[in-house]
Amino acid sequence: MNIAPRYLGRGSWLSRRDPRLLLVSLALFVFTVIQVWDLRILAGLVIIAALYYRSAGIPFRAVRIQWAYVLFFVSFVVIVNTLLTGGELRGLAEDELHIYFRLPLIGTPISAESVTYAIVQYLRFLSMAAVGLPIAYAIAPGDIGPAFARLGVPYKFAYGMELTFRFVPSLAGDLQTTIDAQRVRGYEWEKRGRTPIGKLTRTIPMVTPVTINAIVGAEDTIDAMDLRGFGTQPRTWLRQLAFDRTDRVVLAGFVLLLAVVTVLSFTGRTELWIPDLLVELAG
Amino acid sequence: MSTTYMESNRTDGTWDVTTRVIVYAAIGAALYGVLAFFSFVIPGTANVSVRPAFALVTFFGFAFGPIVGFFTGFVGNAIADQISGWGLLTSWNWSLANGFAGLLAGLFGVWLARTIPNRLLLAAVAAALAVVIGFLFVFTDIWLGTADDVSVAFTANYLPVITTNLIAAVILTPILVAAWDPLRDSMGR
Incomplete structure (x- = not known):
């Protein structure tokens, strides 16, 4: 993926x-x-x-x-x-x-x-x-944060947008790893149920671990940003538009x-x- | 003793925009965008892609507050649409509806906390109410021309999306809360 x-x-x-x-x-x-x-x-x-x-x-x-x-x-x-x-x-x-x-x-x-x-x-x-x-x-990809910030989006949320785009590839990798790990255990999520509930429950073994791992792993990012003083004053961007x-x-x-x-x-x-x-x- | 900014930045206020809020919001939106790949279309509906990952919107709203919930729903849905090719803003009103659902999940989680002491039940109820009310915004499809009248907007858009999102949110949100709460306690959050 x-x-x-x-x-x-x-x-x-x-x-x-x-x-x-x-x-x-x-x-x-x-x-x-x-x-x-x-x-x-x-x-x-x-x-x-x-x-x-x-x-x-x-x-x-x-x-x-x-x-x-x-x-x-x-x-x-x-x-x-x-x-x-x-x-x-x-x-x-x-x-x-x-x-x-x-x-x-x-x-x-x-x-x-x-x-x-x-x-x-x-x-x-x-x-x-x-x-x-x-x-x-x-x-x-590196221009997304500055673009939103210069459009008047508060800098914290502009940085949030940039973070989102940066997280997507790594989380997609985590999801693929989880799918592979479940497959090794014999779990095939593609064999989905016929009803909406059946289809939904087949995704739980993928959705839950990926979500919880991502939240726990976010602590490192939070600490790194806090240590660099994120939020103490308006952020400037290296990229000038x-x-x-x-x-x-x-x-x-x-x-x-x-x-x-x-x-x-x-x-x-x-x-x-x-x-x-x-x-x-x-x- | 004076309080440093860094300490005040870590308060648990509902509307505080802390580092934690921004990072969780970004994680939530990215997860929603990525996990939207687990989606299937309900036959007989218009413009409705059912995403089990929708439960992330109500979960992030419930667990981390209304700002995180709104960002997860709004930005996550827009990114999922962009990744699929539909376009970042083509269905901007649906992204907003997702955002409102996340926001309301956070608010109902706070407002109903005393009424419903069981946290898992609270999560399910807050998620259900958030979906039913938040997605009323998709009736703007009438103004945008995606749905020709109220009956089309109700039958083809609102009803299918709240039905399927209710199923996803009511089942998955408590499961995610049950998985996250012990970890949160052990991490001292």
Whole structure:
């Protein structure tokens, strides 16, 4: 099990940006995208997200599992929403829909509106994932603490964030060791029960020792930090961060994007838009 | 006798942000992110990945206080999402819901301590209440567009997640407390 942070985007255009830019850009982009249901505007946002992701230089081969997970999860969200809403999408009543057919048994209408809604959901999540993924792979692991601290997060919590990212690989190693040790004893956690409780209880022999060992082992870290005077006064960071002109331009672009979409949203111009082609297919 | 900062930094106040709080919070969040690999999807639900490791959120909140619980839930869920590829902030409201559950587990652990003297039972009750109340925040999915209306948010998001998280939290939190308490006493914490 290797889930150590991989700096896959090292040397790329995005990795040379101030790490705060990646964090702020994602927040701005998420708040932009969640306001948009109009496929035409969303297409523009998807292009921006794709260009942004491309600038991180992350090899697809290295993250294809992550993308497969995203696609699976988004499909899940879209299908369940389509099935459970029973055709009532974004305030549209059933008699307003252009229906193709109804699903057997549950009778949910599949319409031009529901297909558009599904496409919009896909694009919204995929674009957010594209802008979010570079945070994991295009920020140098050592820059995480200073980035959060310079964003105004209290320095203790910023250091906590950095500690979290540092603990992940070692705890993953401990987990693998525990799994191997249990396997040597003949315990196969993969043979999970069928019920949720059965599945849960199969993980107890892994979860409990890894957790308790991690807590007991944390004493060394606590003592080391206390001995170095952690918490006595605000911490300074060796790594100095500074926005350059390019960073400012990119940041201004995302701010502008959010402002424009917010105005469009307040004036009702980001609502669900159904392409004529899909309406015509309904006959 | 004057008290040095280092001594005052080791107090047990609920809202004190000490070195111990920061390290336990980081350990909790990292563990949640790592152990989230033990996850399985409940068929028929949207946006709900069931993680037995969720019990760490309520355990860390209960054992080490509301700040540790909030950090473990909020940052741990975000990191688990990031590691899986979903993205650090894509489901930020779910991360916050996890954080609130951890925070409430810590608060209920303190508030109900006199009412429920049995510590393991207290852990289970605090965890259960924290899950039921903390995850009400996932109804923000309606505003974010992930769920189209209240019935979808309730049926596809809230109900499955509290059901499965309740199972994980009510069973695992007391087990972890039972494993940790003797060690804590022997370490003099």
